[in-house]
Amino acid sequence: MSDMPDPGLSQFTTVFRASQSRRIKRNRQPVSCTACQKRKSRCDRRQPCAACEKRGDGPGCHFGPAASAAAAAAANLGSNRTEVQNRLSKLEALVKQLAEEQTAARNGTHVQDGNVDVQPSRTEDAARLEYRGPTSWTSVVDNIHDIQSALEAEDNDQGPESDVLDVTDIVCGSSRTTMDEILRVLPPRTDVDKLSSAYLNAKFMSIPFIHPGQFRRQYDKFWADPASMSMCWISILFSIMSCGIKIALVKTISLSSGGPESQDALLYMNMAAKCLVTGQYLKGSPHSVEALITHVHSRHIHGQDSDATLWTMFGTVVRMAQRHGYHREAHKVSAKITPFEAEMRRRVWFTIMSYDLLWSIQQGMPPMIHEDTCDTALPLNLADEDFDEDSMALVPRPATEPLPILAYITKYRLMHILRPIVRHALDIKRETAADAAALGTALDKWHESVPACLKYRPIRESSFTDASHTIYHRNMLEMTYHTSRCVLMRSFLSSRSQSSIYTHALAICRTSALQLIDMQVDVHRETQPGGRLYEDRFMVSSLSLFSFLIAAMILVLELHDCDQMPQEERAHRTQVLRSAQTMWETRSDTSADAAHVNRILKAMLRRVDSQDWQSGSDTLGETTPAQEEVPEKASESNPWSDGVLPTDPHGFLEGSVEFDAMLPMESFFNDVEGLDWNSIDSYLRYDPMENLTMGETFP
Secondary structure (H helix, E strand, O other), X not given: OOOOOOHHHHHHHHHHOOOOOOOOOOOOOOOOOXXXXXXXXXXXXXXXOHHHHHOOOHHHOOOOOOOOHHHHHHHHXXXXXXXXXXXXXXHHHHHHHHHHHHHHHHOOOOOOOOOOOOOOOHXXXXXXXXXXXXXXXXXXXXXXXXXXXXXXXXXXXXXXXXXXXXXXXXXXXXXXXOHHHHHHHOOOHHHHXXXXXXXXXXXXXXXXXXOHHHHHHHHHHHHHOHHHOOHHHHHHHHHHHHHHHHHHHHHOOOXXXXXXXXXXXXXXXXXXXXXXXXXXXXXXXOOHHHHHHHHHHHHHHHOOOOOHHHHHHHHHHHHHHHHOOOOOOHHHOOOOOOHHHHHHHHHHHHHHHHHHHHHHHHHOOOOOOOHHHOOOOOOOOOOHHHOOOOOOOOOOOOOOOOOHHHHHHHHHHHHHHHHHHHHHHHOOOXXXXXXXXXXXXXXXXXXXXXXXXXXXXXXXXOOOOOOHHHHHHHHHHHHHHHHHHHHHHHHHHHOOOOHHHHHHHHHHHHHHHHHHHHHHHHHHHHOOOOOOOHHHHHHOOHHHHHHHHHHHHHHHHHHHHOOOOOHHHHHHHHHHXXXXXXHHHHHOOOOHHHHHHHHHHHHHHHHHHHOOOOOOOOOOOOOOHHHHOOOOOOOOOOOOOOOXXXXXXXXXXXXXXXXXXXXXXXXXOOOOOOOXXXXXXXXXXXXXXXXXXXXXXXX
C-alpha cells in the first residue's frame, strides 16, 4: 500500500523515534487564521476574525488551505510583513499625535476632543498617574505588542484587593480612623472657617500648592457630603487646621468652641496622620503626595526643636512624588494633565526640592534629589486669582510685583546653585579654590538678578505699604545668599598656609557673617511689642538658627586667628557676638536648641574676654538653673513667650538644628589647635529627646 512505510527502512524506525507506530498526518483544513495560529490564540473563524479586528490587523487575517511546510513558511512571511507594516503605520500616527499634544502643552493649551468636557474628576485621574522611567520593566512590556494584548484581556479579571490590616503606620505613627471619628473631632464649621482663613492668608507660612479657589470648592463639597472627599484631602484639612491654631494663638482669634488651645493643634495633627493611613497614601491615592507634604509641614511648624523623624518622613515624600512623575514636566508624564494641574505639580515639586535641601543641610546628609534626573520647570509667576481649574492658557505676570510665588521662583533659581555648594561641603574629596570661585561667581550673579521689588532693605526702611510676608521674603532671600557664601568658603578658613586663599575666604565670610547678625538684630527688634512685625511675629521661625549660628562661629574663629586685629575691631566683633548671645538667651526658655546655643556662646565669650585661647585654662563656670533646664511655660517678658514660632516651609533652614549631630564643634574649626572642643561639648551636650516617649515623638 502506498501509505505503508518502506519495508527496507523498517529496521531503522526504532532508532529515531518511539516504538509506537508512525502516525500519518492528514492535510486538514486549518480552523484558525494564520495570525491566530502564530499567536496561538483562539480564532472565531470569521473573515476578518475578532482577534485580528481588535488589533487592527484585518488585512493580515486570512485562511489558507493545507500546504507544505515551505508554502506555509512563505505565507507566514507575507503575513508578518503585512503585520509589521500595519504596526509601523500605527506607530507613526501615534508619534505624530504625541508631538502635537506636547507642542500644545508647551504653549499652555490642552488638547482634547471637541465633544468632551473637562470633568471635576480630572484632578483625581491626574493624581493617580504613575510615572515609569525607561529602566522599569513595565516600560519594556508596554512596547511588546503581543504581551500588551494578552494583558488587556486580563485587565478586567483582577483578583480582589488584599485586606488592609489595622496596624500602626511606621511612617506616620498612627492607625486608621473612621468618618464617625472625623465628624466627632471636627469643631463647628464657623471655627474651621476661621482656622482655614488664618492659614491661607499667612502667605509666608502657607504652602503654595494649595489654591484658595480650588480649596474653597472642595471645602464646600466636603461640608455638603463629607464622604464624597477622599481621606487624603481630609488629612490636608486637618493639617491646615493644626497650623491655623498656631496663628490663632498669636492673633487671639476667638473660636466658638473655646480657645484656641495648643492641645487642639496636636489633636488635629494626629487626625491628619490617621486620615493619611486610612486613605492608603502609600498606594498613590488622590492627593496623597500633597497630604503627606502638608502633614510634614504642620509637624515642622509645631516643633520648637529639631526632629530627625521629619527628615525620614520626607524621604517617603520624595519617593512618592517621583513615583507620580512630579520630577518630570507634566506633558512628559501624560497629555491628560491640564494646564492648572501642571502648574500645581510644579509648585509641589518646588516645595519638595526646598525641603530636601533644607533637611540635607540640617542633618549634614547628601540631598535625596539629583537634579540631573529632573526637568520640572519653574512655577509661573501667577497670583492665585490669575488661574483656575478651567484655565486653558496661563500667562505669567512680569517680575515687578512682590507676589509670594515670585519669591519662591527667585529662591528656586538659587537652589540650583546652593545644591552643588552643599555637595562640595559634604564631598569627601577636598574642593578646589577654582570650583569655589565658580560657585561664588554664580551666587553673586544670582544676587544681582533678584527682582527690585524683592531686594533686601532693613525693615525700618521698608515702605509703609509693604506686606509683612514681603518683608520676610526679602529677609529669607538675603539670608540664604549670605549663608551660602559662608558655607562655600568656610572650609578655606583652615588653609592658613595658603595666605591668599585664606585672606580671601575670611573677607567673604566676615562680611556675610556680620550681615547675618545685623539681620538677626533687626528682626528681633521689630518683633518686640510696638515693633512693625509684632502682630505677625508668628512668621518668625527658627529658620535663621543655623545661619546665625554659623555667622557667630565665623566671628569667633576670626577673633581667635587674627592676633593682630586692631583693638577697635576686636571690640566691635565681641559686641556683635554679645548681642547674638542675648537674643539666643531670650529664646532659651522655649527652645532647648536655643538654650544649647546660648551656653555655647557664653563659653566662647568668656574665652574671648579672658584672651586665654591658647592655654585653654579658662573654665566654663557654673550654669544657672535657667540654663540647665527649659521651663515648661515661657516668661511674660519673652516676645515669643506664647511659644508660637511657626516656620516658613520655603525659607532657608527654618527647622531647628540638631546640635547633637553637629557637635563636636571641631567640625567647624577642624584645623584650629589649642581648643579642647570635646571637653566643651561633653560639658554642654544636652539631649532634649532623651525623656520623650514614643507617643510624644509621634503625636
